[in-house]
Amino acid sequence: xxxxxxxxxxxxxxxxxxxxxxxxxxxxxxxxxxxxxxxxxxxxxxxxxxxxxxxxxxxxxxxxxxxxxxxxxxxxxxxxxxxxxxxxxxxxxxxxxxxxxxxxxxxxxxxxxxxxxxxxxxxxxxxxxxxxxxxxxxxxxxxxxxxxxxxxxxxxxxxxxxxxxxxxxxxxxxxxxxxxxxxxxxxxxxxxxxxxxxxxxxxxxxxxxxxxxxxxxxxxxxxxxxxxxxxxxxxxxxxxxxxxxxxxxxxxxxxxxxxxxxxxxxxxxxxxxxxxxxxxxxxxxxxxxxx
Numbered sequence: 001x002x003x004x005x006x007x008x009x010x011x012x013x014x015x016x017x018x019x020x021x022x023x024x025x026x027x028x029x030x031x032x033x034x035x036x037x038x039x040x041x042x043x044x045x046x047x048x049x050x051x052x053x054x055x056x057x058x059x060x061x062x063x064x065x066x067x068x069x070x071x072x073x074x075x076x077x078x079x080x081x082x083x084x085x086x087x088x089x090x091x092x093x094x095x096x097x098x099x100x101x102x103x104x105x106x107x108x109x110x111x112x113x114x115x116x117x118x119x120x121x122x123x124x125x126x127x128x129x130x131x132x133x134x135x136x137x138x139x140x141x142x143x144x145x146x147x148x149x150x151x152x153x154x155x156x157x158x159x160x161x162x163x164x165x166x167x168x169x170x171x172x173x174x175x176x177x178x179x180x181x182x183x184x185x186x187x188x189x190x191x192x193x194x195x196x197x198x199x200x201x202x203x204x205x206x207x208x209x210x211x212x213x214x215x216x217x218x219x220x221x222x223x224x225x226x227x228x229x230x231x232x233x234x235x236x237x238x239x240x241x242x243x244x245x246x247x248x249x250x251x252x253x254x255x256x257x258x259x260x261x262x263x264x265x266x267x268x269x270x271x272x273x274x275x276x277x278x279x280x281x282x283x284x285x286x287x288x289x290x291x
Contacts, residue, residue: 083170
């Protein structure tokens with residue numbers, strides 16, 4: 001009963017948000033959501049206006065929703081690929097400095113995003129030079145405009161860089177728990193590292209990879225700081241979080257539209273979580289075990 005009561009209290013604000021998203025503008029502005037028990041007026045016009053635009057919202061949320069998918073999916077795919085390959089190399093390909101490399105990866109997790117975002121933005125826009133020596137050149141198109149700064153590529157690179165240390169560590173702990181005899185037998189049979197990685201390591205590490213995919217997707221989808229820093233707020237590149245932030249600042253008296261926009265924004269993360277939830281607990285457990 002105590003657990004049930006806690007669960008009900010935990011979901012109460014979400015329930016209130018959902019009810020508000022279905023109420024007409026006048027009702028949502030001048031009465032609490034709980035008054036729907038006596039006043040049963042509901043409407044889907046809030047969702048229609050949030051998705052496509054209307055009298056209050058000139059531009060709907062749909063282009064920004066698509067932008068968030070365009071940003072999140074490549075980051076998850078690239079992050080999973082790099083984290084899994086690096087973790088496999090650190091565990092099963094012996095080389096000098098492997099422990100030091102793992103220690104550096106773990107140490108990178110404490111680097112604050114706020115400390116690195118502005119130098120990274122300058123790197124995308126101007127490149128990187130040490131005195132007269134150009135380390136990373138400025139990447140521009142034929143007309144001289146930067147090709148990375150202000151585009152999806154800047155968010156792909158930034159999110160991947162900030163998420164990769166945690167991803168490598170999580171997958172490393174899972175891959176390190178795999179039975180060594182299985183990998184030794186595969187090598188005796190003549191399997192290469194590419195074959196072992198593809199046919200053994202990836203399937204056995206699937207729970208950890210699924211957990212990492214959930215973490216990465218939720219991080220990227222809910223991010224506001226990097227999305228506001230690296231791209232403009234227009235519908236061409238801005239994800240859904242800057243759009244919701246704009247709604248919060250401009251539609252203070254339209255709680256019904258803000259609530260509807262919030263629920264539209266959480267549909268995709270919920271779908272990803274429920275699709276991978278059976279792997280989630282196993283992946284976290286595998287990443288937490290110590291040899």
